[in-house]
Amino acid sequence: MSTPQLDKTYSPHDVENRWYQRWIDGGLFHADPAHTGQPYSMVIPPPNVTGSLHVGHALNNTLQDILSRWRRMQGRNVLWMPGTDHAGIATQNVVERQLQAEGTSRETLGREAFLRRVWKWKEQSGGTIIGQLKKLGASCDWERERFTMDPGLSEAVREVFVRLHQDELLYRGERLINWCPRCLTALSDIEVEHEETTGKLYTIRYRLADDPTQCLLVATTRPETLFGDTAVAVHPEDDRFRHLIGKHVRLPLTDRAIRIVGDSILVDREFGTGAVKITPAHDFNDFEAGERHALKRIKILDLHAHLRLADSLADAAVAEAVENLPVAKARPKIEQLLTDQGFLEKSEPHKMALGKCYRCKTVVEPFLSDQWFVKIKPLAEPAIQVVEDGRVRIIPEAWKNNYLGWMRDIKDWCVSRQIWWGHQIPAWYCETCYGTPFLRRSSDGAPLIPSDAVAIVAKTMPDACPHGHRDALVQDPDVLDTWFSSALWPFSTLGWPKQTPELKAYYPTSTLVTGLDILFFWVARMIMMGLKFMGDVPFRDVYIHALVRDAEGQKMSKSKGNVIDPLHVMEQYGTDALRFTLAAMASPGRDVKLAEERIEGYRNFTNKIWNAARFLLMHLDGERVDVPPAQRSFPDRWILSRLNTAISTVTQELEQYRFDRASSAVYQFIWHEYCDKYIEMVKPALKDATSEQAKSTRQTLAETYETMMRLLHPFMPFITEEIWQTLPHAGASIVRSPFPTTRTDWESQEVEQEFALLEECRALMNQARAILGYPAGKKLHFRAHGKTSKVGSALRKHKFLIEYMENVEDLWIADTFEGSNPGGLLVLTGNSVQVRTSMEDADLQKAKDNVIKQNMLLQKEVARTQQKLSNPDFVAKAPPDVLSEHHERLKRESQIIQLFQEALGHIEVHTWDRKRHERS
RNA sequence: GGGCGGAUAGCUCAAUUGGGAGAGCGCUGCCCUUACAAGGCAGAGGUCACAGGUUCGAUCCCUGUUCCGCCUACCA
Numbered sequence: 004m005s006t007p008q009l010d011k012t013y014s015p016h017d018v019e020n021r022w023y024q025r026w027i028d029g030g031l032f033h034a035d036p037a038h039t040g041q042p043y044s045m046v047i048p049p050p051n052v053t054g055s056l057h058v059g060h061a062l063n064n065t066l067q068d069i070l071s072r073w074r075r076m077q078g079r080n081v082l083w084m085p086g087t088d089h090a091g092i093a094t095q096n097v098v099e100r101q102l103q104a105e106g107t108s109r110e111t112l113g114r115e116a117f118l119r120r121v122w123k124w125k126e127q128s129g130g131t132i133i134g135q136l137k138k139l140g141a142s143c144d145w146e147r148e149r150f151t152m153d154p155g156l157s158e159a160v161r162e163v164f165v166r167l168h169q170d171e172l173l174y175r176g177e178r179l180i181n182w183c184p185r186c187l188t189a190l191s192d193i194e195v196e197h198e199e200t201t202g203k204l205y206t207i208r209y210r211l212a213d214d215p216t217q218c219l220l221v222a223t224t225r226p227e228t229l230f231g232d233t234a235v236a237v238h239p240e241d242d243r244f245r246h247l248i249g250k251h252v253r254l255p256l257t258d259r260a261i262r263i264v265g266d267s268i269l270v271d272r273e274f275g276t277g278a279v280k281i282t283p284a285h286d287f288n289d290f291e292a293g294e295r296h297a298l299k300r301i302k303i304l305d306l307h308a309h310l311r312l313a314d315s316l317a318d319a320a321v322a323e324a325v326e327n328l329p330v331a332k333a334r335p336k337i338e339q340l341l342t343d344q345g346f347l348e349k350s351e352p353h354k355m356a357l358g359k360c361y362r363c364k365t366v367v368e369p370f371l372s373d374q375w376f377v378k379i380k381p382l383a384e385p386a387i388q389v390v391e392d393g394r395v396r397i398i399p400e401a402w403k404n405n406y407l408g409w410m411r412d413i414k415d416w417c418v419s420r421q422i423w424w425g426h427q428i429p430a431w432y433c434e435t436c437y438g439t440p441f442l443r444r445s446s447d448g449a450p451l452i453p454s455d456a457v458a459i460v461a462k463t464m465p466d467a468c469p470h471g472h473r474d475a476l477v478q479d480p481d482v483l484d485t486w487f488s489s490a491l492w493p494f495s496t497l498g499w500p501k502q503t504p505e506l507k508a509y510y511p512t513s514t515l516v517t518g519l520d521i522l523f524f525w526v527a528r529m530i531m532m533g534l535k536f537m538g539d540v541p542f543r544d545v546y547i548h549a550l551v552r553d554a555e556g557q558k559m560s561k562s563k564g565n566v567i568d569p570l571h572v573m574e575q576y577g578t579d580a581l582r583f584t585l586a587a588m589a590s591p592g593r594d595v596k597l598a599e600e601r602i603e604g605y606r607n608f609t610n611k612i613w614n615a616a617r618f619l620l621m622h623l624d625g626e627r628v629d630v631p632p633a634q635r636s637f638p639d640r641w642i643l644s645r646l647n648t649a650i651s652t653v654t655q656e657l658e659q660y661r662f663d664r665a666s667s668a669v670y671q672f673i674w675h676e677y678c679d680k681y682i683e684m685v686k687p688a689l690k691d692a693t694s695e696q697a698k699s700t701r702q703t704l705a706e707t708y709e710t711m712m713r714l715l716h717p718f719m720p721f722i723t724e725e726i727w728q729t730l731p732h733a734g735a736s737i738v739r740s741p742f743p744t745t746r747t748d749w750e751s752q753e754v755e756q757e758f759a760l761l762e763e764c765r766a767l768m769n770q771a772r773a774i775l776g777y778p779a780g781k782k783l784h785f786r787a788h789g790k791t792s793k794v795g796s797a798l799r800k801h802k803f804l805i806e807y808m809e810n811v812e813d814l815w816i817a818d819t820f821e822g823s824n825p826g827g828l829l830v831l832t833g834n835s836v837q838v839r840t841s842m843e844d845a846d847l848q849k850a851k852d853n854v855i856k857q858n859m860l861l862q863k864e865v866a867r868t869q870q871k872l873s874n875p876d877f878v879a880k881a882p883p884d885v886l887s888e889h890h891e892r893l894k895r896e897s898q899i900i901q902l903f904q905e906a907l908g909h910i911e912v913h914t915w916d917r918k919r920h921e922r923s
Numbered sequence: 924g925g926g927c928g929g930a931u932a933g934c935u936c937a938a939u940u941g942g943g944a945g946a947g948c949g950c951u952g953c954c955c956u957u958a959c960a961a962g963g964c965a966g967a968g969g970u971c972a973c974a975g976g977u978u979c980g981a982u983c984c985c986u987g988u989u990c991c992g993c994c995u996a997c998c999a
Binding site for chain 2: 355608
């Protein structure tokens with residue numbers, strides 16, 4: 004029989020493409036709800052359809068793939084559900100930029116044509132990231148790929164919207180919301196990123212209406228909003244200002260007088276001047292203060308956050324100077340005007356948090372408008388409950404409090420977006436009932452639905468309004484927040500609202516793997532919606548992985564130029580190397596700092612694996628005899644026992660989502676136990692290919708390597724499949740072969756202990772070589788002493804192996820440490836083994852230096868141990884085993900020192916001999 | 924402002940009931956030994972951030988300090 008041979012270095016490229024295609028062709032990732040295994044399901048965190056793979060995706064999906072492949076091999080009924088989300092704002096931005104480049108705009112095209120255009124773009128470019136996930140080896144069930152705007156998922160969205168509305172958990176109203184003046188849409192609170200910046204704190208004089216010689220000093224960071232002021236607040240218990248409450252001040256630069264009110268909530272007496280201007284239409288706190296004092300709301304900004312002072316009664320000259328300017332440009336002009344007219348008391352630098360749009364980084368404005376909100380408290384309560392009682396586990400647990408804290412303080416969720424790409428809100432309004440046709444926005448012709456128009460919420464357009472009017476129904480032009488549909492992902496992808504076999508088999512899903520950054524955006528909302536509409540949690544475990552940073556710990560960003568492109572890495576080092584690196588570095592609660600050298604290190608690991616396989620195939624020709632483990636050779640029994648431990652460790656660590664420990668365990672085993680030790684040990688046995696020994700060793704080699712490939716497969720799917728296919732194996736693909744399980748007949752404590760003796764012996768021999776300056780290639784004579792006859796006989800049993808591994812000739816073995824050393828040998832002692840060797844050809848001066856150095860180190864340690872043992876408290880209070888360990892240590896160290904002293908004496912004699920010899 | 928996490932070898936990180944701190948990468952030396960130089964063998968390298976406390980004994984537990992992250996917040 005002949006086995007195939009492999010190339011000298013592993014070249015990932017062809018291997019990866021070839022096997023991925025075959026896995027797909029074989030339908031190996033396809034999930035069948037009728038499969039008899041216990042279901043194991045995950046939904047992918049849907050990447051933006053506009054996106055392309057970055058390292059964060061690579062980490063996220065590598066971990067999911069490890070879980071999927073591992074569970075699949077364990078025989079579970081695995082579904083890993085893939086797909087993308089429509090990323091409303093981001094996608095619309097992309098297509099709008101294209102239109103802009105073409106000299107047109109979405110308004111010119113009109114809604115329908117624009118949407119056709121986006122769909123076209125999505126069909127062409129939307130698949131990019133999916134292709135990249137496939138390159139990564141993701142074993143998703145691609146036949147089930149979903150998109151948040153698929154018909155089925157859109158139906159789920161409408162169903163949820165209607166039911167939330169029926170349950171009075173959804174309402175429309177005029178509120179202050181976060182507005183992005185560039186995207187021209189509302190944002191939810193968490194779509195605003197806060198960034199610390201240094202601005203200015205301006206102190207402005209507001210003159211009293213009835214005594215213009217007196218003024219109230221008001222502090223603000225936004226002087227341009229004074230045009231929207233409708234009151235000034237002071238603390239009702241502030242003696243400085245209490246007498247002013249109820250009086251009026253003249254608003255600078257305008258022809259208005261505004262009231263002074265007392266407000267203990269809004270005003271912090273310690274801060275600024277103790278007096279605050281109230282701008283209800285442009286500040287969240289002021290909005291609430293405005294409600295408390297029944298203040299008018301004056302809007303002074305338009306959709307683009309340009310000043311519009313028509314309602315503010317601003318001085319004509321002022322209005323002319325700043326009208327239609329963006330805030331950033333208007334502010335310095337206002338500052339100048341205030342200065343010129345003597346209103347500005349002072350301005351000083353001031354640190355503050357500025358809110359920016361998470362999509363485009365434009366400064367967001369609090370903006371008064373009609374929006375749809377989800378009433379969130381009733382949904383949040385059960386979602387808090389399930390995390391508190393552990394029905395949903397958050398791993399690592401440290402994030403649990405983070406989640407709970409946020410959920411307990413959650414605010415209503417603004418779900419309407421003033422864009423076109425997305426799920427258009429299933430609400431209609433009757434113009435006939437309203438009395439007049441709705442106004443249309445001149446920019447895009449979208450209807451402006453008045454606050455008091457009554458919404459008819461339904462899954463499909465109603466034939467008529469409740470009053471029977473048929474011809475003037477207008478659909479709400481807004482679309483829903485993308486996260487609204489993402490929140491349904493764990494059940495909408497399984498067919499809900501239809502009761503499908505998939506839904507039955509795979510919901511609740513088993514695990515969700517995601518990054519911390521979307522814990523609130525997505526995880527929290529899935530839990531709320533899952534509980535509300537499925538009556539059960541959407542997943543049992545949430546594994547939260549860290550952010551990927553660059554080697555310096557900086558967040559990767561295109562502008563910093565420190566982005567590691569996973570596709571480039573895969574091309575250069577192979578996908579398996581990238582995956583393994585990410586898994587190995589995924590320690591919980593810590594950011595992943597990724598440096599390319601680490602990937603290179605694991606590329607080397609793939610090459611090591613590859614070459615070990617080459618070694619196997621070179622020696623696998625010939626008969627293999629399968630004898631019971633207990634009857635196999637010592638190296639065979641040892642590697643089986645170690646393999647057993649590795650299987651147990653990897654499995655346990657994966658169960659606890661310790662990808663880092665699992666991968667380092669498999670790395671350690673393969674490189675340092677299998678390659679460094681085991682393969683070296685079996686070489687002699689394979690020399691005579693026809694021997695009985697060779698036959699059973701070949702069997703062990705094949706069996707262990709094949710098992711090892713299955714153990715490694717979830718981490719490195721490609722190379723393991725490639726090698727596995729060349730080895731004796733059962734089954735068509737490693738993808739569906741069983742994950743290794745432990746076997747009691749493989750484990751042998753006895754063999755492992757014997758091996759430890761060999762290692763001790765070898766280490767001492769190496770140390771002796773180093774001290775005496777003998778090169779590794781030089782054959783030496785050694786004497787090995789066992790501390791007991793049991794150790795001695797173990798050494799005797801493995802005499803040949805020691806000789807072979809350590810390049811030793813005629814090893815002489817004794818059963819005791821006792822016995823004189825008449826030959827002036829160098830003696831080194833370990834716990835159970837002592838080795839002695841000749842110094843004949845050594846570099847004696849070097850040896851002397853080495854021994855003196857070692858001796859000094861040891862003496863320091865002895866002194867420490869002695870000191871501890873001479874402390875009566877220690878002797879009295881330390882536990883007996885610690886005490887005896889210290890005594891033992893002292894004894895051993897003292898012995899070694901004595902032996903070193905002797906060695907020094909011998910070295911002197913040898914040196915002297917050698918000199919005499921040279922002279923004569 | 925509040926909360927959480929971190930600080931251990933040159934770098935990145937491990938280390939559970941408190942009893943002489945380990946790995947990978949890097950570095951140094953020797954070796955092209957027929958699986959692998961993307962390799963082998965050996966070695967150097969630590970005040971476990973700082974200061975107190977508890978203890979016979981602290982990298983570990985407690986308190987405080989410094990520095991670095993992250994989350995969160997309406998201090999105009």
